[in-house]
Amino acid sequence: MSIPITMPALSPTMEEGNLSKWHVKAGDKIEPGQVIAEIETDKATMEVEAVDEGVIAEILVPEGSQGVKVNTPIAVLSGEGQAAKPAAAKSSAPTSTEAKQAPPEPTSKRAAPAPQTVASKPAERILASPLARRLAEQGGIDLSGLQGSGPNGRIVRADVEAARKAPPAATQTQASQQSREVTKPAPQQAPPATLESYGIRSNSYDLVPLDLMRKTIAKRMTSSFRDVPHFPLTIDLEIDALLKARGEINKRFADNGVKISVNDMCIKAAALALKLVPEANASYTPDGIAMHHHADVAVAVAIPHGLITPIIWAAETKGLAQISAEMADLALRARERKLKPEEFQGGTFSISNMGMLGIKSFASIINEPHGMIMSIGAGEKRPIVKNDALAIATMMTVTVTCDHRVVDGALGAAFLKAFKSFLEDPMAMLL
Known part of the structure; x- marks a missing residue:
């Protein structure tokens, strides 16, 4: 039996990827969990592990290929006891879409398979990731009753977790619905207008192709700005006490390698404010408002051609030194595109700080499914009125x-009030 290896969806937003490197070649025997390739997504370069065992019969997509669509066959795996195909069989790649849905029809170049009756057909092997198999075994879930949402109907972690939560009678109905949604064709969109249609001469500019990250940013930000009913709330904070506390901390613990930034203190203050106003630490879903247990703060980090939001998980439980160390490590690996999916996917709240770039104030686009995103401007000396004096x-x-849909004006104001109390009196963050 030949099994197509397809381009996996390594993140919820991934639609295509670049096949950076193969770690195997035709004729190599592989086992589940073995790293077989490196895929560059819109956020990071990630290793792809084999799900099934067998022999690599053919490499369909060479390393270095750009913009390979999710679920596109990239290699063919021969099952146990089946010889690898010669390289000349590469012409079969265009028929891979049909091969995923039904066994291939006999052709003049392929020997007809021996006829089999339904009764004598051996049980089909269940396609599931190693992690999904472990979770199913731990939870006592029968994989044969699940419909996979991964490539080629492969059962993945999300399918097992959904089966754990769903009532027994609803599991199969939900799986069938997911299957119909996966196969539902995407609506056709009108092609974007060209610059020439606006009167710009074709030879007056250079066109830089969109990379995967920029495509994803454009799609997600457009969707968020269009579909999420959003509004801004702005407040001015006095941060002299915060700057003084930061200086004293860094001076006292300099020998321990501690160097706290204003951004680190904002992360901590935001996390504590979210716990103080828990209704603001929420996400909208069609089934209800999700109230998060922890303040998982995603922080925007600028990288070439875009940005990424690594997450400080349960930030309310961590000290400033730990937040500072984690943030420095995440930012470094983000710029090197070495973050793992679990380090930048998820979170409950976002922070974008452009103060170091001299930006006084701005309003960010919501990073779904977060209920809020905070935009931090530059600290600067300003004239204020204090005790009726300038x-x-x-x-x-x-x-x-x-x-x-989640945070109305009064709730957002309550969160900002709590955030201000922590930032203007940093000692309160130690309580």
Whole structure:
């Protein structure tokens, strides 16, 4: 039996990827869990593990290939006891879509298979990832009753977790519905207008092709701005006490390699504010409002051609030194495109800080499914009125963009009030 190896969907937003490197070649025997290739997604370069055992019969997509669509066959795996195909069989690649749905029909170049009756047909092997198999075994779930949502109907972790939560009678109905949704053709979109249609001469500019990251950013931000009913709330903070506390901490613990930034303190303050106002630490879903147990803070990091949001998990439970160390490590590996999916997928709240770039104030687009995103501007000396007298203070403007389905004006204001209390009195973060 030949099994097509397809381009996997390595993230919820992935539609295509670049096949950076093969770790196997035709004729190699592989086992489940073995790394066989490296795929560059819109966020990172990730290793792909084999799901089935067998022999690599053919490499269909060479390494270095760009923009390979998810579920496109990239190699063919021969089952046990089956010889590898010669390289000349590469012409069979265009028929791979049909091969995923039904056994191939006999052709003049292929010997007809021996006829089999339904009764004598051996039981089909269940396609499931190693992690899905382990979770199913631990939860006592029969994989044969699940419909996989992965490539070629492969059962993945999400399918097993859904089966755990779903009532027994609803599992098969849900699986059938998921199958119909996967095969439902995408709606056709009108092609974008060309610059020439706006009167711009064709020879007056250079066109830089979109990479995977920029395509994904364009799609997700357009969807969020269009579909999420959002509004901004802005507040000014006095941060002289915060800057003083930061300086004292860094001076006292310099020998331990501790170097706290204003951004680190904002992460901690936001996490504590989310726990103080738990209704703001939420996400909208069609089935209800998800109230998150922890403040998992995603922080925007600029990288070439875009940005990524690595996550400080359960930030409310961590000290400033730990947050600083984790953030430095995540930012470094983000710029090197070495983050793992679990390090940048998820989170409950977002922070984008452009203060170091001199931006005074701005409003960010919501990073779904987060209920809010905070935009932090530069700290600067400004004239203020204090005790009915003119004074000078270091001020910082902060804006939160709120998903009105989850966070209304009063709730967003309550969160900002809590955030301000922690930032203007940093000692409160130690309580």
